[in-house]
Amino acid sequence: MEPLMAVAIGLLYATAIFMMLRRSIVKLVIGLMLLSNAANLLIFTTAGMTRGAPPLIPEGMMQPPSGVADPLPQAVVLTAIVIAFGVLAFAVVLIRRAYEVVKADDLDKMKDTDT
Amino acid sequence: MRPEVALPVLLPLLSGAISLLFWRSRAMQRFVAVAGNIALLVVSLWLFVSTLSDGYVTMQMGSWPAPFGITLIADLLSAVMVLMTSIIGLAMGIYSLATTGRGHEKFGYYPLMHLLLAGVMGAFLTGDIFNLYVWFEVMLVASFALLILGGERAQMEGAIKYVTLNLLASVIFLTAVGLLYGMVGTLNMADIALRMDEAEHTGMVEVLAVMFMVAFGIKAAAFPLFFWLPASYHTPPVAVSALFAGLLTKVGVYAMFRVFTLMFDQTMGYLQEIMLWGAGFTMVTGVLGAAAQHEFRRILSFHIVSQIGYMILGLALYTPLAIAGGVFAIVHNMVVKTNLFLISGITHRLQGTYQLKKMGGLYRERPWLAVAFFLSAFSLAGIPPLSGFFAKFVIVRAGLEVEAYVVTGIALAVGLMTLYSMVKIWNEVFWKSLPEDNDVPETATPTGDDGRLLKPSLWMMYLPVMVLALFSLLIGVLAEPIMWVMMGIGDQLFEPSGYIEAVLGVAASADDVLLEPASGGAAPEVNAEEEAP
Numbered sequence: 179m180e181p182l183m184a185v186a187i188g189l190l191y192a193t194a195i196f197m198m199l200r201r202s203i204v205k206l207v208i209g210l211m212l213l214s215n216a217a218n219l220l221i222f223t224t225a226g227m228t229r230g231a232p233p234l235i236p237e238g239m240m241q242p243p244s245g246v247a248d249p250l251p252q253a254v255v256l257t258a259i260v261i262a263f264g265v266l267a268f269a270v271v272l273i274r275r276a277y278e279v280v281k282a283d284d285l286d287k288m289k290d291t292d293t
Numbered sequence: 294m295r296p297e298v299a300l301p302v303l304l305p306l307l308s309g310a311i312s313l314l315f316w317r318s319r320a321m322q323r324f325v326a327v328a329g330n331i332a333l334l335v336v337s338l339w340l341f342v343s344t345l346s347d348g349y350v351t352m353q354m355g356s357w358p359a360p361f362g363i364t365l366i367a368d369l370l371s372a373v374m375v376l377m378t379s380i381i382g383l384a385m386g387i388y389s390l391a392t393t394g395r396g397h398e399k400f401g402y403y404p405l406m407h408l409l410l411a412g413v414m415g416a417f418l419t420g421d422i423f424n425l426y427v428w429f430e431v432m433l434v435a436s437f438a439l440l441i442l443g444g445e446r447a448q449m450e451g452a453i454k455y456v457t458l459n460l461l462a463s464v465i466f467l468t469a470v471g472l473l474y475g476m477v478g479t480l481n482m483a484d485i486a487l488r489m490d491e492a493e494h495t496g497m498v499e500v501l502a503v504m505f506m507v508a509f510g511i512k513a514a515a516f517p518l519f520f521w522l523p524a525s526y527h528t529p530p531v532a533v534s535a536l537f538a539g540l541l542t543k544v545g546v547y548a549m550f551r552v553f554t555l556m557f558d559q560t561m562g563y564l565q566e567i568m569l570w571g572a573g574f575t576m577v578t579g580v581l582g583a584a585a586q587h588e589f590r591r592i593l594s595f596h597i598v599s600q601i602g603y604m605i606l607g608l609a610l611y612t613p614l615a616i617a618g619g620v621f622a623i624v625h626n627m628v629v630k631t632n633l634f635l636i637s638g639i640t641h642r643l644q645g646t647y648q649l650k651k652m653g654g655l656y657r658e659r660p661w662l663a664v665a666f667f668l669s670a671f672s673l674a675g676i677p678p679l680s681g682f683f684a685k686f687v688i689v690r691a692g693l694e695v696e697a698y699v700v701t702g703i704a705l706a707v708g709l710m711t712l713y714s715m716v717k718i719w720n721e722v723f724w725k726s727l728p729e730d731n732d733v734p735e736t737a738t739p740t741g742d743d744g745r746l747l748k749p750s751l752w753m754m755y756l757p758v759m760v761l762a763l764f765s766l767l768i769g770v771l772a773e774p775i776m777w778v779m780m781g782i783g784d785q786l787f788e789p790s791g792y793i794e795a796v797l798g799v800a801a802s803a804d805d806v807l808l809e810p811a812s813g814g815a816a817p818e819v820n821a822e823e824e825a826p
Binding site: 198203206210213214216217218220221224225226248250251254257258261264265268269272273275276279280285288289290291292 | 423426427430433434437438441444445446447449450451452453454456457460461463464467468470471472474475476478480520524525527528
């Protein structure tokens with residue numbers, strides 16, 4: 179499972195960076211979305227993937243048996259998803275507004291503030 | 294139970310929430326903005342005094358024991374940063390009353406300002422690396438919204454660069470956190486530091502260190518990652534510019550100081566070279582960029598970049614004295630840089646432009662403003678006896694001690710170049726007479742950023758400027774006791790065992806921690822998630 183995930187994550191990062199290097203601001207935001215998803219999957223995978231062993235403490239024991247899945251990365255990924263969702267919602271509104279103001283879906287037309 | 298560690302985070306969140314409750318009442322929001330910031334300053338002073346006496350103040354959130362729950366910890370560095378942030382916050386609160394137009398206030402300027410402060414405070418006080426990411430995001434989201442208040446074309450263009458590059462930095466940071474967790478299996482920074490020393494040394498540690506360096510380098514606007522800063526910082530309302538200039542990049546620098554002294558101290562030999570060159574180039578490119586500009590806020594934006602170089606240089610030299618100098622530079626820069634932006638706001642109000650060519654004659658018209666600018670600008674350039682001199686002096690001294698002559702020479706030369714830019718502003722804005730083609734707006738009818746009439750007069754803008762200018766002078770005059778605190782910071786950062794003990798408890802060693810089951814790990818993380826949106 180891990181090698182497959184690794185390849186998928188690598189592809190996601192690559193696609194995201196390719197999209198971010200395009201001139202269109204819509205593709206820029208798509209790139210950002212893919213990038214945050216890639217990071218979330220990466221956390222999920224690096225922490226180790228355990229199948230069929232939920233971290234539950236059986237009755238009568240004080241601690242879970244060894245070999246259970248680590249619940250922390252899932253909590254971390256959940257938090258990261260929520261944050262990414264909020265930030266991307268903002269980014270989508272931003273590009274819409276930028277398109278209204280600049281009247282172009284092209285980063286090359288947005289060089290006024292550069293020096 | 295030490296409430297003073299949690300209060301600097303909770304108070305701005307609370308003020309923000311109260312502000313939201315009074316969404317329709319402009320007067321109430323303004324009152325909460327100032328009252329909340331005064332309360333924040335009091336709490337920060339409290340925290341500073343307790344860290345001065347105890348060294349470390351910690352609090353475990355939800356009473357989960359150390360490596361499982363989220364730890365809030367203040368050492369001297371955090372406490373100083375928190376104190377400076379609340380001083381800047383109060384200055385901004387008062388200044389905003391005079392400059393923020395009704396239009397911006399209606400769209401939640403004050404709640405956003407509180408939220409930004411909460412994010413900054415949280416980043417300074419947390420002892421958990423993932424929590425640091427969460428606070429970074431809180432700060433970023435608030436800054437995104439503040440940056441585009443008003444919705445001008447320039448703001449949108451600046452914001453797209455700002456948002457993209459900062460989100461990219463966040464993702465790199467998050468990726469590094471994920472890989473780090475895969476390697477050491479913990480998120481608590483003190484615990485990570487402990488495990489890193491024992492972990493088998495593979496190339497992974499270097500990769501992670503470089504990822505953190507790039508992520509924080511983007512946020513701190515270090516060379517060659519600073520391009521979002523001069524493209525966006527001159528676009529928002531001036532109070533927002535000043536707030537960003539004073540706080541945001543410094544959080545990136547703080548994170549660098551924290552991560553590289555605590556967790557990656559064994560890779561410093563390897564990274565030092567890169568950081569030294571990075572610091573040198575940051576200083577030079579920033580100051581050269583400023584020399585080419587003729588717009589007040591753009592010059593100042595490039596100087597933020599150049600000053601960041603000094604702070605990173607303090608870390609890169611990596612001796613207690615150099616770190617003390619770097620932190621001194623942060624403290625000095627927060628005051629002075631904010632103040633210069635505030636002054637640019639006043640001159641804009643008086644003469645209706647940020648273009649140096651169109652301004653002039655302010656020395657005759659407003660001598661006290663000229664004095665305030667003089668103090669801040671020459672402090673930035675490092676003229677004794679102002680605050681910048683001592684920061685630069687300590688860093689240069691530390692550089693000579695470790696015989697890094699080239700980069701020390703660059704630091705001195707950049708000081709001279711800074712003086713050039715500052716004298717340029719002085720000549721154009723204050724000294725030369727007003728060019729005849731400038732139609733100066735009537736100062737009797739000040740308008741906000743949205744062009745509507747504002748009631749409060751100039752004194753609300755003058756007050757924070759004068760206080761901060763005086764503050765810069767005071768830092769210079771009282772350099773010895775301040776240097777004593779800075780040396781304390783240098784020693785603390787250089788000896789991370791104290792920090793680790795304060796978080797994990799005196800008896801804890803890595804073995805004890807490893808034997809315990811990770812049963813409590815999930816629940817405190819859920820707290821972080823609730824805070825996030």
